[in-house]
Amino acid sequence: MSTIQVDKTIDARGMACPGPLMALIGAIRQGQVGERFEVLSSDEGSKTDIPAWVAKAKQELVEVVPDDGYSRFIVRKAR
Amino acid sequence: MAAEVVILGGGVGGTIVANLVAKQSAGRAHVTVVDATGIHVYQPGFLYVAVGQEKPSALQRPERQLLRHDVSLVVDRATRVDPVGRQVQLESGATLPYDQLLLATGSRTVMSEVPGGVAAHDFYTMAGAGRLFKALEAFQEGTIVIGVAGIPYKCPPAPVEFVFLLDDYLRGRGIRDKVQIKLLSPLNRAFTIEATSKLVQPILAERGIELTGFFNVESVDPVGRTVTSLEGETVSYDLLVLVPPHRGQKVIEDSSLGDERGWVPVDKNTLKHTKFERIWAIGDTTSIPISKSGSVAHYEASVAAAEISAALNGEAPPAHVYDGKVMCFLETGQGQATTIRFDYDHPPVSPSPARRWHWAKALFNKTYWHTVPQGRLP
Numbered sequence A: 001m002s003t004i005q006v007d008k009t010i011d012a013r014g015m016a017c018p019g020p021l022m023a024l025i026g027a028i029r030q031g032q033v034g035e036r037f038e039v040l041s042s043d044e045g046s047k048t049d050i051p052a053w054v055a056k057a058k059q060e061l062v063e064v065v066p067d068d069g070y071s072r073f074i075v076r077k078a079r
Numbered sequence B: 001m002a003a004e005v006v007i008l009g010g011g012v013g014g015t016i017v018a019n020l021v022a023k024q025s026a027g028r029a030h031v032t033v034v035d036a037t038g039i040h041v042y043q044p045g046f047l048y049v050a051v052g053q054e055k056p057s058a059l060q061r062p063e064r065q066l067l068r069h070d071v072s073l074v075v076d077r078a079t080r081v082d083p084v085g086r087q088v089q090l091e092s093g094a095t096l097p098y099d100q101l102l103l104a105t106g107s108r109t110v111m112s113e114v115p116g117g118v119a120a121h122d123f124y125t126m127a128g129a130g131r132l133f134k135a136l137e138a139f140q141e142g143t144i145v146i147g148v149a150g151i152p153y154k155c156p157p158a159p160v161e162f163v164f165l166l167d168d169y170l171r172g173r174g175i176r177d178k179v180q181i182k183l184l185s186p187l188n189r190a191f192t193i194e195a196t197s198k199l200v201q202p203i204l205a206e207r208g209i210e211l212t213g214f215f216n217v218e219s220v221d222p223v224g225r226t227v228t229s230l231e232g233e234t235v236s237y238d239l240l241v242l243v244p245p246h247r248g249q250k251v252i253e254d255s256s257l258g259d260e261r262g263w264v265p266v267d268k269n270t271l272k273h274t275k276f277e278r279i280w281a282i283g284d285t286t287s288i289p290i291s292k293s294g295s296v297a298h299y300e301a302s303v304a305a306a307e308i309s310a311a312l313n314g315e316a317p318p319a320h321v322y323d324g325k326v327m328c329f330l331e332t333g334q335g336q337a338t339t340i341r342f343d344y345d346h347p348p349v350s351p352s353p354a355r356r357w358h359w360a361k362a363l364f365n366k367t368y369w370h371t372v373p374q375g376r377l378p
Helices: A019-030 A046-056 B012-025 B043-050 B126-138 B158-172 B194-206 B250-254 B294-312 B355-371
Strands: A008-011 A036-041 A060-066 A071-076 B003-008 B029-035 B039-041 B060-062 B071-075 B078-082 B087-090 B095-097 B100-103 B107-109 B142-148 B179-184 B209-212 B217-221 B226-229 B234-236 B239-243 B246-248 B279-281 B326-333 B336-343 B346-349
Touching (some): A008 A019, A019 A036, A046 A060, A046 A071, B003 B012, B003 B294, B012 B029, B012 B071, B012 B294, B043 B126, B043 B158, B043 B355, B078 B250, B100 B294, B126 B239, B142 B158, B142 B234, B158 B179, B158 B194, B158 B239, B158 B326, B194 B209, B194 B326, B194 B336, B194 B346, B217 B239, B246 B250, B279 B294, B294 B326, B326 B355, B336 B355
Parallel strands (some): A008 A036, B003 B100, B100 B279, B142 B179, B179 B209
Antiparallel strands (some): A036 A071, B039 B060, B087 B095, B217 B226, B226 B234
């Protein structure tokens, strides 16, 4: 269980690829620099899609935590 | 006294539900459609207007002609919904009380949210598509860039279809070798759906269309003629075509019926508002994470109509619910197309592009007026 404080949780469990990534991109677009976003995704594709986009967009992947049937991706808006 | 069913929006979804509920109620309910223009527009045709393959006049008909005679049409703009007092306020000052309400108001495009975005063309309105075609007719050489400035947007395959039809158009004019076409995709593939992307990416390469992935358009510099992404990349253009950001209609936002972008939260199977009784929503209007397309509105309409009819009769909700069904065509140019079909439980599948799918799409577009609005195509 992560203890990192987040500013917004995006519960994308049950959404098919690329829904969780698209929801994250939308949140980063609207968010402020420094804010942390938590994406909950049960989609396998997110495990590669989300880190790949975060790297390309020069955002910060704080951590990925496997949970019961889904993963929690914590991303900080770095710029 | 007949129960009052009010439907906001005379697009594909609202029109089908109006006709089906009026038919199913057999006089026990009075159905009213409220539409701001009274003109029914077949939006999938905008793409063809933009490349000169369709006339705007072929894409619109008076909404009155598409509704059963026992459905009332009010040409006015809904400005506020009171879900507690169960009435709709109209711009003219009139109010409409309702027993059951369907929100089928669709989406609106807001290019003004993109800094510098007004310099870009788009094919998401009739006027925009017409202007884009004029600009293409005047275009002789240089770089045409197509990008996406916000998710979700209507008709996810449209940017890919547009570049294929643009390629055909430029070849037809004999200037393809003088024009670079660049497609900027929000994802690291051509299109949201992976299976379909695998199918179309080799065709993009074969036609000489350059694909750049993970490019979510953030701003435009109209003077320097560049477009910059959220990811920090900048691309130069001579002619820019953007898919504008979308949001729900103002009446939804002003009535606090939706989320921060004006999308209405509904149960993904019953299409019933998650917070308010006696309100349903379909099509682009909802926040269901599924394609915003006429196809979705079409398939959802029969479910919403059955739900509303059952509620009017005080019956249990119908067993048949919306299963996430989507079926759409994707033009791949040179007279060919493919299809994309999926639902909540089945991932998308697309057959190899073929002429028959192009003709099926053309046939559907032509026969739409006589089948879909009336609810004749299940």
